[in-house]
Every structure is written in C-alpha cells, then in structure tokens.
Amino acid sequence: DALLACHRSYKSRPTHGIGKFKYLLPKELPKRRKEKVQMKEINAGTEYQYGDINIQMTSYDLCLVEHFAQYVHRLCNRLSIRVNESYAMPTKTNEVLFLEEKGSKMQLDAVLTTHQRVVQICGLSSTFAPILLEIIQSSQPEGVHLLMKQHTEADFKSRLKSRPELEELLAEMS
Amino acid sequence: SAAARRPWRLFGAMCLLRLPRITQPLEKEEEEMAALMEQIELEKSLYSDHEMRKLEEEEQLKRKMESLYDEDEARGKTVVMAQDLEEKWEQMFLRFKAAPRITDADKSNDRMSLNRKLDSNLMLLVKQKIGNQELWLLPQVEWQPGETLRSTAERAMATFLGDRIQAKVLGNAPYGIYKYKFPRAIRTENNVGAKVFFFKAFLQSSDLSQAELKADYLWVTKKELGDYLKSEYLKKVNRFLLD
Numbered sequence: 430d431a432l433l434a435c436h437r438s439y440k441s442r443p444t445h446g447i448g449k450f451k452y453l454l455p456k457e458l459p460k461r462r463k464e465k466v467q468m469k470e471i472n473a474g475t476e477y478q479y480g481d482i483n484i485q486m487t488s489y490d491l492c493l494v495e496h497f498a499q500y501v502h503r504l505c506n507r508l509s510i511r512v513n514e515s516y517a518m519p520t521k522t523n524e525v526l527f528l529e530e531k532g533s534k535m536q537l538d539a540v541l542t543t544h545q546r547v548v549q550i551c552g553l554s555s556t557f558a559p560i561l562l563e564i565i566q567s568s569q570p571e572g573v574h575l576l577m578k579q580h581t582e583a584d585f586k587s588r589l590k591s592r593p594e595l596e597e598l599l600a601e602m603s
Numbered sequence: 604s605a606a607a608r609r610p611w612r613l614f615g616a617m618c619l620l621r622l623p624r625i626t627q628p629l630e631k632e633e634e635e636m637a638a639l640m641e642q643i644e645l646e647k648s649l650y651s652d653h654e655m656r657k658l659e660e661e662e663q664l665k666r667k668m669e670s671l672y673d674e675d676e677a678r679g680k681t682v683v684m685a686q687d688l689e690e691k692w693e694q695m696f697l698r699f700k701a702a703p704r705i706t707d708a709d710k711s712n713d714r715m716s717l718n719r720k721l722d723s724n725l726m727l728l729v730k731q732k733i734g735n736q737e738l739w740l741l742p743q744v745e746w747q748p749g750e751t752l753r754s755t756a757e758r759a760m761a762t763f764l765g766d767r768i769q770a771k772v773l774g775n776a777p778y779g780i781y782k783y784k785f786p787r788a789i790r791t792e793n794n795v796g797a798k799v800f801f802f803k804a805f806l807q808s809s810d811l812s813q814a815e816l817k818a819d820y821l822w823v824t825k826k827e828l829g830d831y832l833k834s835e836y837l838k839k840v841n842r843f844l845l846d
Contacts, residue, residue, distance in 0.1 A: 469743070519834065521631075555774060555775070556774070556776045558774060559773030559776075559803070561776035562773065563773065563803070563845060564845065566621070566805075567623070567845055570626065571625075571626055
C-alpha cells in the first residue's frame with residue numbers, strides 16, 4: 430500500500446503545477462549575436478574621468494597571470510571601480526630551436542606559450558588613477574608584463590574572428 | 604589688496620622612487636604554504652609527455668636486457684633518449700648562474716648607489732639649505748607664479764639630477780602637503796610660512812651616469828627615512844608612501 434501511494438500531482442489534481450512561476454516573469458527576447466558596443470566617455474571636464482581602460486597582463490606562466498588578473502579584478506571591486514569585462518586573449522605559441530654545433534648538429538626544442546588577460550575598467554577619476562597604478566605595479570609578480578592603455582576599436586576588433594567569405598563577397602560587390 | 608596677498612610661500616617637491624627589481628622574500632607561513640601546495644599539486648598531477656616517453660623507454664630497455672629479441676619495428680630514431688635529454692638539461696641548468704640578490708652595495712651599505720635594496724622602493728633625499736639650517740629633504744624648489752605645481756616639481760628634479768632623467772610623473776595632483784611656519788625672527792607680513800606639495804615619480808632607467816649637481820644625495824628606503832628626516836616632515840611624507 431505504501432509503495433503504491435506515491436504523491437505525484439497528476440493533471441486532474443487541483444494542485445497541479447502549483448510551483449510554476451515562469452509565467453509571472455517578463456518575457457525575454459532571444460539574444461542577437463551582433464554586439465557593436467562602442468562607449469567613449471568624456472576625457473576632459475571639471476572632474477577628469479578616463480573612459481574605458483584596458484589593463485593587459487602577459488606572461489609565460491598561466492597560473493601567475495590568472496591569479497594576478499583575479500587579484501586586479503577583486504581590487505577594483507573593493508575600490509568600487511566599475512569593471513566592464515575581464516577576458517582572455519588567445520594564447521600564442523612560440524617554438525624555440527637551439528642549433529648547437531658541437532660535433533653533430535643538435536636541435537633542442539622548447540615550446541613557449543604566451544598568455545594574456547585583459548581587465549577592462551570604466552570610470553577612473555584622474556586623482557585616483559596614479560594611486561591605482563602604483564598599487565598594481567608594486568604588487569606585480571615576477572615574469573608578468575603589465576600594460577595599461579585606453580580601449581580603442583582596434584582592441585575590440587582584435588577579439589573578433591575575421592570572416593574571409595564575407596570579405597570576398599563584399600569585395601565582389603563593390 | 605589684502606585678499607590678493609598670500610602669506611604662504613609655495614614649494615614643489617619631488618619624491619623620486621626607484622621601483623623594486625626583485626620580489627620580497629616570502630614569510631615563513633607563505634613558504635610553508637607554498638611547499639604544501641606544491642606537494643599537493645605534484646601528487647594530484649598526471650604524467651606529462653616527456654615523462655611518459657621516459658617510462659616507455661625504460662620499459663623497452665628492461666625488455667631488451669631480459670630477453671634478447673629486438674623489436675620488429677627497428678626504431679632507428681631513438682638515438683636521443685629521454686634520459687639523455689634530461690641529463691643535457693641538467694647540465695645547462697648547472698651552468699646558469701643567477702644574479703645575486705644581495706649586491707655589493709648592500710654589503711657595504713653604500714647609500715649613494717642605486718643597486719642597494721633590490722626588493723624595496725628607494726627614494727631620493729637631498730641635503731638642502733633652508734634658512735640657516737642644512738637639512739635632508741626631498742628635493743624641492745620654490746614655486747614661481749605662472750607655472751603649474753607639477754612643473755615646479757619637475758624643475759626640482761632637474762636641478763638636482765640633471766635634465767636627462769627618465770622619470771615618469773604620476774598624475775597632476777599632489778600626493779601630500781607639509782606646511783610649516785617660519786620662526787618669528789624671519790616672519791614678515793608676506794611670509795608667514797611655507798607649504799610644500801609633494802609629487803611622485805617613478806624612475807624609468809636605472810643608470811644615473813649624468814653628474815649630479817649637488818654631492819649630498821642618498822637613496823633611502825622607507826624605514827631608513829626616520830634617520831634623516833625630521834619627525835613632522837616624516838609623518839606627512841609617510842602618509843603617501845606605499846611599502
């Protein structure tokens with residue numbers, strides 16, 4: 430008897446679908462793929478505020494770079510600086526060949542991978558920017574290159590893949 | 604005209620920092636933690652390509668020793684075995700000598716050289732004559748009307764270190780301010796006291812081969828500042844210095 434009495438609310442039962450709530454939420458339209466985001470803030474004014482700034486960290490060591498990027502992100506959260514995005518650029522692989530000529534020619538290979546992480550920040554006031562820069566510089570780990578620059582279209586485009594077929598068609602058309 | 608007269612004289616001072624070159628040594632807990640994490644990671648990790656190759660070749664050698672039959676594949680290209688590669692790398696590593704962390708300048712405690720404490724910030728202190736006294740100060744120069752305070756600070760740097768200094772000044776806003784009143788003997792209506800505004804700059808290049816104009820200069824860390832600066836001055840300066 431206990432085995433047969435399973436309390437599943439069937440469609441005939443009055444409490445069927447009592448836990449549903451999605452019909453109450455506003456309807457979300459499906460996302461479009463193209464994102465053409467171009468934000469340029471005021472660079473001059475009474476209160477100097479920088480626009481989008483990219484902090485780029487490159488290194489050979491993956492763990493260091495990732496941990497440093499996390500540290501920078503958390504630091505900005507603590508200092509209530511708005512972080513737009515924090516993404517990774519594709520890794521570049523370099524093959525290093527040693528051509529030693531001691532008797533027989535030997536080739537020692539070494540494979541080096543370069544990793545890059547970018548943290549994008551918006552709304553830095555210029556009184557605070559040098560302090561932030563100094564903090565980040567003094568807490569830089571060994572082997573990590575730091576670069577702070579303003580966000581440009583070229584930076585944005587470097588993340589997107591080029592479509593050769595589209596370019597060919599465009600060239601044919603024009 | 605009483606409102607236009609400012610009784611304070613303005614000075615711009617430059618705090619020139621040489622950034623640390625090496626990381627600071629880890630503390631005891633940090634070292635223990637690092638060792639523990641390394642051990643955990645080593646035990647959790649999988650074999651890499653090189654290690655797999657080494658194991659396979661060891662097994663092949665064992666098989667060759669025990670039973671004398673050569674593998675049919677007759678591998679001609681195992682001229683270079685993984686073991687040989689490892690030995691070669693070990694030799695290269697032994698030949699490599701890292702630069703010393705504690706340089707000669709550290710041992711001789713020569714405070715005039717830049718090679719001293721490679722793991723902490725070094726600041727420039729200069730002996731200047733103010734009033735009657737010769738004091739150790741951050742290089743400062745009086746502000747002249749019509750120029751920005753930042754250019755005053757840059758001028759201060761240039762007078763003490765020569766023109767070709769590759770230093771990057773951080774921002775247009777001063778980092779700290781120190782004001783003091785002159786002793787009653789010198790005080791006039793126009794000159795009640797002086798205000799010194801501090802700016803920060805990072806030293807880009809590490810060689811100062813250009814001659815320094817005044818001979819009394821020191822490169823000093825934050826802890827050693829107390830030996831040279833006066834207490835009030837030191838308090839204000841310490842406020843904007845990161846360790």
